[in-house]
């Protein structure tokens with residue numbers, strides 16, 4: 323039973339197949355200098371920047387974390403693992419193809435352990451519900467105003483609408499607001 327629960331928990335976090343890169347976002351701008359990379363890949367994970375191998379830290383199976391230094395210009399990350407590969411292009415600098423600036427979230431190199439913990443050797447959330455984690459930095463009273471008429475009980479899965487590791491999108495929305503609402507309202 324315990325093993326099953328652990329599997330379910332892992333399944334929730336690392337459920338989708340194939341490697342994925344969450345930060346930086348595909349076709350976004352970054353400031354030249356240090357760039358933090360967040361992704362997931364199971365199996366024999368390998369990451370390259372502009373064709374050169376990058377050392378990856380993996381705090382738990384399937385988790386990909388790295389930091390690279392980039393100079394101004396176009397760059398490409400390739401992450402391979404079980405299920406294939408994923409590519410992300412980003413431009414270090416101020417203008418390229420109208421791409422938007424990637425804003426890491428939370429900003430300022432906040433540690434993964436603000437939200438995550440390794441439980442039974444697997445990557446998991448630090449707490450069973452997200453809202454209290456988010457509200458260590460975001461005003462809880464503001465939540466109902468912004469998300470009216472819902473409370474955090476109804477909109478418990480913040481990541482269904484927001485990119486939790488940052489994005490180039492306004493208020494880090496994954497989709498148009500109207501589409502986000504249609505997850506539940508027709």
Ligand code: HEC
Nearest residue numbers: 334335336337360361362385387428433434436437481486
């Ligand atoms: C502000 C809170 C927060 C911080 C800080 C954070 N994460 Fe996450 N992370 C989340 C949330 C929320 C999810 C989604 C959980 C879910 O889908 O159930 C997630 C999911 C993940 C996943 C699984 C994604 C998937 O779709 O398979 C990985 C891997 C991950 N985080 C890595 C990291 C790493 C590495 C760091 C530090 C560099 C980090 N996270 C920092 C909130 C955070």
Ligand code: HEC
Nearest residue numbers: 452453456460468474477478479480482483493499502503
């Ligand atoms: C159904 C989709 C949805 C879910 C789920 C959701 N949000 Fe939002 N959130 C939004 C939308 C839409 C906006 C932008 C509101 C606007 O611009 O009118 C927003 C805005 C925000 C903002 C920015 C407020 C500002 O300063 O403008 C924060 C912070 C936020 N949400 C936090 C959260 C947290 C924390 C959770 C989970 C407990 C969450 N959201 C769950 C849709 C969602």
Ligand code: HEC
Nearest residue numbers: 425428429432436452455456458459480484486492493494
């Ligand atoms: C360590 C503090 C911290 C934590 C924890 C945190 N945030 Fe944030 N978040 C911030 C800061 C600071 C900003 C403003 C960043 C900026 O201006 O780019 C922000 C911005 C946002 C925005 C976009 C608001 C805007 O004005 O564009 C959303 C949405 C958001 N956070 C959701 C979440 C969710 C969901 C969680 C929990 C999974 C969470 N945050 C946890 C610090 C935090």
Ligand code: HEC
Nearest residue numbers: 469470471472473476477478499500502503504505506507
């Ligand atoms: C996770 C499912 C879910 C999502 C996503 C969602 N809602 Fe709701 N909504 C509910 C539920 C459940 C209620 C009933 C009241 C409650 O429990 O908060 C509700 C009630 C409402 C109501 C009150 C009137 C009514 O129909 O009962 C409005 C207006 C509303 N939602 C608008 C929105 C908007 C706008 C969005 C997108 C930003 C949105 N909802 C996204 C689940 C959701």
